[in-house]
Amino acid sequence: MTQNIPIERLTAVADCFPVDGHLLDGIPYGSGHINDTFALRFAENHTSRRYILQRINHRVFKDIPSLMDNIARVCRHVRGCLETEGRADAHRRALTLIPTREGKDVLLDDEGDYWRLYPFIESARTYDIIQSHQQAYEAAKAFGLFQRQLADLPGPRLHETIPAFHHTRARFNAFMNAVEDDACGRAAAARDEIAFAQSREAIVDVLLDQQAAGILPERITHNDTKINNVMMDVTTHEGLCVIDLDTVMPGLALYDFGDMMRTATNTAEEDERDLSRIACDLSRFEALAQGYLGATRNFLNDAEIRQLAFSGILITFEIGLRFLTDYLSGDTYFKIHRDGHNLDRARAQFKLMTSMEDQLDCMQRMVEHATSDTGR
Ligand code: ADP
Numbered sequence: 014m015t016q017n018i019p020i021e022r023l024t025a026v027a028d029c030f031p032v033d034g035h036l037l038d039g040i041p042y043g044s045g046h047i048n049d050t051f052a053l054r055f056a057e058n059h060t061s062r063r064y065i066l067q068r069i070n071h072r073v074f075k076d077i078p079s080l081m082d083n084i085a086r087v088c089r090h091v092r093g094c095l096e097t098e099g100r101a102d103a104h105r106r107a108l109t110l111i112p113t114r115e116g117k118d119v120l121l122d123d124e125g126d127y128w129r130l131y132p133f134i135e136s137a138r139t140y141d142i143i144q145s146h147q148q149a150y151e152a153a154k155a156f157g158l159f160q161r162q163l164a165d166l167p168g169p170r171l172h173e174t175i176p177a178f179h180h181t182r183a184r185f186n187a188f189m190n191a192v193e194d195d196a197c198g199r200a201a202a203a204r205d206e207i208a209f210a211q212s213r214e215a216i217v218d219v220l221l222d223q224q225a226a227g228i229l230p231e232r233i234t235h236n237d238t239k240i241n242n243v244m245m246d247v248t249t250h251e252g253l254c255v256i257d258l259d260t261v262m263p264g265l266a267l268y269d270f271g272d273m274m275r276t277a278t279n280t281a282e283e284d285e286r287d288l289s290r291i292a293c294d295l296s297r298f299e300a301l302a303q304g305y306l307g308a309t310r311n312f313l314n315d316a317e318i319r320q321l322a323f324s325g326i327l328i329t330f331e332i333g334l335r336f337l338t339d340y341l342s343g344d345t346y347f348k349i350h351r352d353g354h355n356l357d358r359a360r361a362q363f364k365l366m367t368s369m370e371d372q373l374d375c376m377q378r379m380v381e382h383a384t385s386d387t388g389r
């Protein structure tokens with residue numbers, strides 16, 4: 014969640030972009046854990062127009078010029094694909110960066126903060142919890158299409174905006190170091206969660222080993238396919254536009270499917286404290302597999318398809334590990350809104366992971382059906 018920023022500062026930042034009209038207000042927007050996002054409203058000829066302004070977290074993203082270079086290339090390419098297909102509404106289906114008055118993709122202000130601006134995509138919204146199977150299908154189709162659009166992005170290779178972002182062995186090692194250091198004396202309070210995480214160590218190498226063996230190919234992936242990172246059209250309910258592009262970089266397709274599973278099949282919030290409310294919903298999983306495979310079956314290989322259901326278990330574990338590591342290290346990475354918030358999040362992820370493990374066989378069969386339904 015984003016903190017308020019005085020309107021004077023937002024006005025000073027907005028003045029650096031060539032936007033017509035005057036700023037009416039700027040409200041914190043969305044529920045992201047890393048950046049600060051604001052919806053700005055400008056008055057112009059008796060109407061108003063909205064924009065999304067984002068302050069990029071430079072503690073997390075160390076090389077913002079490279080990150081913005083990725084985003085500019087990705088936005089242009091996706092927009093080009095849509096225009097080639099003759100989509101009249103390409104401007105609603107791809108993010109468009111508004112350059113500063115100096116022609117830069119990002120503004121570096123006097124306080125050392127980086128800001129970027131996008132036109133607001135109206136009549137669309139995001140959901141933290143999926144409301145229906147149809148939404149799960151649409152979201153997965155949109156993320157799958159995004160991977161497909163980026164499959165022929167011309168070189169050079171995209172920058173790694175956070176190196177080893179989904180390297181599950183490195184994430185596990187960082188967790189073990191945090192337990193060892195116990196910098197804030199919190200390990201005792203997280204004894205059960207630490208034991209749970211240690212008991213699942215064996216799974217962290219599964220995809221990495223297959224990648225090293227050349228079985229799983231590197232692709233351009235989004236890497237943060239949380240379900241609230243796809244905008245849904247409020248009229249047609251279609252998955253419209255993939256957003257939050259900071260982590261678009263080389264990765265495994267399975268990282269994207271896995272994070273969709275983590276966020277779209279969960280029956281409760283990511284930080285739900287009542288664990289009895291958390292489960293992996295199988296019918297949403299089925300819709301997710303159908304939507305994703307419909308968009309990607311032409312390029313995914315058999316090994317990737319075989320690991321789809323497992324990828325959700327792995328990524329749910331990885332994000333749980335990251336929350337737990339952050340709790341043990343003193344909450345330095347993810348924004349928190351209450352004491353113990355990262356521990357609550359870790360617990361919730363581990364509960365969800367257990368529910369996925371219990372239903373793995375059934376999910377495998379659903380993937381097999383979805384694969385044959387899509388004509389492969
Ligand atoms: P964060 O890193 O904070 O998650 P996002 O890029 O996901 O940042 O943006 C936060 C929220 O702002 C999104 O969930 C979405 O609701 C909204 N949003 C982002 N970009 C746009 C846009 N171009 N038009 C309309 N809403 C947007």
Ligand code: GN1
Nearest residue numbers: 044045046047048237239257260332
């Ligand atoms: C962060 O920025 P946001 O809220 O979309 C995080 C993701 C985690 C997610 C967990 C750059 O995403 O990796 O999966 O929180 N982003 C980064 O909710 O670390």
Ligand code: MG
Nearest residue numbers: 045241242257
């Ligand atoms: Mg987001």
